[in-house]
Amino acid sequence: MTSRDGFQWTPESGLTQGVPSLGVISPPTNIKDTDKDGQWDVIVIGGGYCGLTATRDLTLAGFKTLLLEARDRIGGRSWSSNIDGYPYEMGGTWVHWHQSHVWREITRYKMHNALSPSFNFSRGVNHFQLRTNPTSSTYMTHEAEDELLRSALHKFTNVDGANGRTVLPFPHDMFHVPEFRKYDEMSYAERMEQIKDELSLNERSSLEAFILLCSGGKMENSSFGEFLHWWAMSGYTYQGCMDCLISYKFTEGQSAFARRFWEEAMGTGRLGYVFSCPVGSVVDEEGGRGVRVRVTARDGREFVAKRVVCTIPLNVLSTIQFSPALATEKVSAMQAGHVNMCTKVHAEVDNKDMRSWTGIAYPFNKLCYAIGDGTTPAGNTHLVCFGTDTNHIQPDEDVRETLKAVGELAPGEFGVKRLVFHNWVKDEFAKGAWFFSRPGMVSGCLEGLRERHGGVVFANSDWALGWRSFIDGAIEEGTRAARVVLEDLGTKREEVKARL
């Protein structure tokens, strides 16, 4: 099946929209237009991992659940396109066993041996290429690359002589040490100013490329505290970051994983769904007492349930009309938005030995960080390349410029046979990539974003406590939302009997 989402470019066919994916659901709905009021216990808005988890948990617990999804596929900001049997990860990709919620599901679905490493340092171009200007390259072993980044990240994170352990001892409880607020309020740029004299040019370029890869934003608008949070979650080490952030992916692609949730929920016989159904408004008809919520799609279709789980991302929330109006904290966070404008571009290149290459080209290039991420069925190397809001590119608007940015990562080393990407910034249902906080946003808004609104439970990785922004955080939030509904509507024998 082919999704409307995503783009592909080849020299032969040029740019085309839509790529095949295991995540496309057909037929697009399993309910009749005439479905009546009162049929649903819960409506889940959004079929990313958060919505899928909530849907799976709720249907298993006996709730008649309706999933509404704006796209033609499951997975939200994490999905894979399968092109000639090879999976390209269009968004969220990597998972690790130190990420509790996603790993619980991976084990539960017996996929613990369905992972492959992204890095493979066994081929010919087995080095790190650092380009801090368009006219030269520095080449290093991967061991030297690790040492460079380790050193730079230790300087960046070492605010307390303990690489953040003292100021952020419980990463799920960010303000356990109240002093941490000041790091949350600090921008990347402000922290860099504090340590700039300790960094070599190579350290500084690599460090900025790495932390901007994490935030997808700019030095001025990315929160230093949010990076420290990623760092703490990863065990306060560079190696932990590499392991947790960018090392292990699903051999068959994310959409193969997402389908497990989908199929388990479908198997209960309690799941109704409508795809290609963006929501226009959510009205709590009991005025916040939350016993009857009406969801109206943009096309006018109406659905009613006792509870709604809304998994719409932060940057999209303002496109939906809520009644009663949302509380101030939510509104101000929605209006500010998160800063991640990451561009992720896959390039199939005709040099198989690039499999073992890694590179940084910063600040001059529109793609600043890339790694060899696999070998395609044709025997080519698949490079995954990242750009940020610092030097932004819209790859669908200018393929020539995108090809140039890919080429600039390692001039003369390869020709590009294919590009594959999803432009998350222009995607009306994402308006950016994974959440990354502005300075002060987590201390100011996190609690407000997590609060329910009458009969509407808000859940999204964007406001998870642990691996916020990650697939793990989405599952954390879906799990939480399902439990809130379980507690509201009850799990007793009589209550479940009445629902079935």
Place this chain on the structure above:
Amino acid sequence: MTSRDGFQWTPESGLTQGVPSLGVISPPTNIKDTDKDGQWDVIVIGGGYCGLTATRDLTLAGFKTLLLEARDRIGGRSWSSNIDGYPYEMGGTWVHWHQSHVWREITRYKMHNALSPSFNFSRGVNHFQLRTNPTSSTYMTHEAEDELLRSALHKFTNVDGANGRTVLPFPHDMFHVPEFRKYDEMSYAERMEQIKDELSLNERSSLEAFILLCSGGKMENSSFGEFLHWWAMSGYTYQGCMDCLISYKFTEGQSAFARRFWEEAMGTGRLGYVFSCPVGSVVDEEGGRGVRVRVTARDGREFVAKRVVCTIPLNVLSTIQFSPALATEKVSAMQAGHVNMCTKVHAEVDNKDMRSWTGIAYPFNKLCYAIGDGTTPAGNTHLVCFGTDTNHIQPDEDVRETLKAVGELAPGEFGVKRLVFHNWVKDEFAKGAWFFSRPGMVSGCLEGLRERHGGVVFANSDWALGWRSFIDGAIEEGTRAARVVLEDLGTKREEVKARL
């Protein structure tokens, strides 16, 4: 409520059996003697974390579930006694956010900020005391302690120039690299023989005390591969081990956590239970086709269900009669048993500054490893002390010898006001502490131990894939067992309706 389990000793009252715990369940049953055949979908044998997780998941999914437990309390090998409002952890204690299954539950029950650190290096006796003989002590800073153990553990684990990363890249898939089998088959003693010339006396003593603390066994009968597995799960670092193995515990004690599972399952109205009900036999009356299983308690009471989840630990399995007979792999593993004969003794000592002390006394002492683990309501330090099968002590049999072993950890530093312990070795429902593998046991028996037997699903942390032996592994296994039953008995609307 007071459990029959556990012992307490004070100078005033001497040794008494039974300590108070939040985990005691009263009344001990909620079903009538006259309950009929066919009432239960599932019988779960054992109310440790594995059984509690299976019970919680199954009752939530609409299954009428009967929990049978031999003890008077929940929690199995992990429970806390509350003495004067202070929790002493009688068995499994520490948890970490890199342990996926337990952390998923901690987040789900909103207990992510209900943890406290065990270590607190802010008081007077702020050092590590190493005693390799009964006549002298070496004192070090905690930084030097870390460096000593880090160095020794790196030598111990560095079989591949990458501290185990190359031979055990996917710790949940232990034999992903088939060569790993040889480490599984290697004993601690054999590995020590390979590196003994690289170790200082202090390194060797500390290392042996540390790895025996992990196995609870002897150098000759503990599997080196199993230790490497713990090491890999912890991120292949000493700091990771310290973080994951011994750093964070529940402020209110384990039993406060276990009760969350219990209360959620009870809330469904689908949980029947009988405590103080050890099981004598499990008969699959359909001869392995598994549609009707009869469980007979030692006292003759009989219970029948469509499926049984048996969470009895490895070392106890042979006390139950199974029909049809179990497969060879299970029987041979049961007969061999695991090696962990750990002795864990809490000592309340009258020196409040011992709060910041850590110590190793090995090999001469019957308690080889201890740390300051808290401050009691009386303002005393609570030390937690461990012994192993290498120099074994039965604390309930000889309190004088136990007091001597506690005193030998730091001679002259304190008087003992109280001892609290559970003798797991003599406990007929445990016959040892957490699972630790003999050489070759995991490669030889793990798959067989995980296999179902007709209508009986076997689940226990003893044969988990990830954090085997840990609370995390128990939850992993309970989650797996519940899913097996879900798949067997179905989650469809009609199937659930029929059950309710």
